[in-house]
Amino acid sequence: MSQNTITIKLPLYRPTLVKQDMYRTMRSHFSQASNQALQYLQEVPVRKATELDRLLRSIPLPSTLLQEARKLAVSRYQDWRKHANTKGFPSFRANISILFDNQNWRLRFDQGHLKIGIPTIEGHLTIDKYVPASVNDYALFWVNYLLTGEMDPNSKHYKPSYKGISKPKKGNAQLFEHKGKWYFAFTLSFQLQESPKTNKAIGVDRGLRLIAVAADADTGRYLTFNGKRIGHIRRRYARLRREIQQAKNMKALKRLEHKERRMMQYWNHVMAKNIVQFARASGASIIKLEDLSRIRSMKKYWKRADRNIHAWAFYDLERKITYKAALAELTVEKVNPYKTSQECSQCGIIRKNHRRKDQFQCSCGYHDNADINAAFVISRRPSLVI
Ligand SMILES: [Zn+2]
Incomplete structure (x- = not known):
């Protein structure tokens, strides 16, 4: 007490x-x-x-x-x-x-x-x-x-x-x-009452097709945020950005980025709120995220002009999850992002050919959406001491 x-x-x-x-x-x-x-x-x-x-x-x-x-x-x-x-x-x-x-x-x-x-x-x-x-x-x-x-x-x-x-x-x-x-x-x-601190964690994977997935490996439940709608808007922004960049109109570029950031902040707020609610509903006390500072390979998915805004949006989501988690008395911990997308969440084997576009298929028979599998993997990874 x-x-x-x-x-x-x-x-x-x-x-x-x-x-x-x-x-x-x-x-x-x-x-x-x-x-x-x-x-x-x-x-x-x-x-x-x-x-x-x-x-x-x-x-x-x-x-x-x-x-x-x-x-x-x-x-x-x-x-x-x-x-x-x-x-x-x-x-x-x-x-x-x-x-x-x-x-x-x-x-x-x-x-x-x-x-x-x-x-x-x-x-x-x-x-x-x-x-x-x-x-x-x-x-x-x-x-x-x-x-x-x-x-x-x-x-x-x-x-x-x-x-x-x-x-x-x-x-x-x-x-x-x-x-x-x-x-x-x-x-x-x-x-x-001193809350009996469970060590239960959910994992959150941030991707491009599914912008974010939160998953509870114990129950197999997950929550996805489809990037289709956001992706559509962002592709329009990316096109505009390239046009403006070619025209070297820096003022217009700033304005566009500002607008896009505001939109992403709104989406991130909605996602963060739902992820924290999902964690609470799952009885978890920890939300695990990939340590983005260790991610290099991500960059190859992003065209050079879009990197800044993508990286910014990822960090912004992380900030919002961390902030809202703290209010709900949950902690956010980071895990090593090494090959989270190639590891099978069921048998633990890592293999390059597990992933086919957005599907994950393992020789053990397990198959799932690749981002959902990655979120399960993240939830089970040991936390990094930062
Ligand atoms: Zn497997």
């Missing part, structure tokens, strides 16, 4: 001027209470908590907040005592954050709007108020978990390691003003 604590910051939703004035009054009283408690401690360092609370009682704040001010002062005072030789006596600034302990605040939904319940003051009266807060996707994910104890596994903020998550524990909170805006921030802690 590992202990985790996160902080969620909610902007207050359009607090009225009257409310803002009240928060400022509370803040100034909170600062005053904290500073007074510090002074009491300076005079008589061994005061009891109850005595300090009694001394602070004349300050118009809810008693729970006076207790927070006292706790804050005690901890600052003790900290000062340890470093008294080097530090001046502490004091709290006027625009301090107002602190709430975990029993002192709550959240609820009111007709679809998130509201924060905190003790406030009206004159000398203490009133619990619910104030509306703004909530983004990320905060909503955690707020729902706090309120229901459950997580939405379809949220983009969900991670596989949350599967065995404990019930959430409310932590302390604070209300503060930053650059003219008011925020309520709270902590939330939970325990995660």
Whole structure:
């Protein structure tokens, strides 16, 4: 089990001027209470908590907040005592954050709007108020978990390691003003089961006919991205590029490359997303890719003018897979690309004549699409230490 604590910051939703004035009054009283408690401690360092609370009682704040001010002062005072030789006596600034302990605040939904319940003051009266807060996707994910104890596994903020998550524990909170805006921030802690790290890997082969194949050798399942549609567009680009290159119009060439890159970035994003989903669905924790820096032979497939953009597209896909894999708590590892297309994924024999165009045929009887076979081979290769 590992202990985790996160902080969620909610902007207050359009607090009225009257409310803002009240928060400022509370803040100034909170600062005053904290500073007074510090002074009491300076005079008589061994005061009891109850005595300090009694001394602070004349300050118009809810008693729970006076207790927070006292706790804050005690901890600052003790900290000062340890470093008294080097530090001046502490004091709290006027625009301090107002602190709430975990029993002192709550959240609820009111007709679809998130509201924060905190003790406030009206004159000398203490009133619990619910104030509306703004909530983004990320905060909503955690707020729902706090309120229901459950997580939405379809949220983009969900991670596989949350599967065995404990019930959430409310932590302390604070209300503060930053650059003219008011925020309520709270902590939330939970325990995660140390995930039993499987060493299961899927392999990803990047080719030309099938732009990418992800394959799970354990189950024989695979996911292919056909390059036909992309290939068609790219051939058009390649033709245009050669024309422009002959005309030596460098500006136009740059523009064309820029356009082609944007298109490839989009496709790569879609492929990377699906590959990571495939890995997760397969229960894999590792995505294996060929170490492209070792590939030389690839170049012979590409005409000179197209090399840059092809190489760029391959690396871009790799970057996107790596980035999205990290978000899903998967690792990307590299394998030696040596003859991955000539090795049989079933019997392990490497032979040059295994491959006929896009078909792979082995003497052991196994036959498959060549890129799919290569992806199986990649998934079983030992990872390189980089
Ligand atoms: Zn074979």
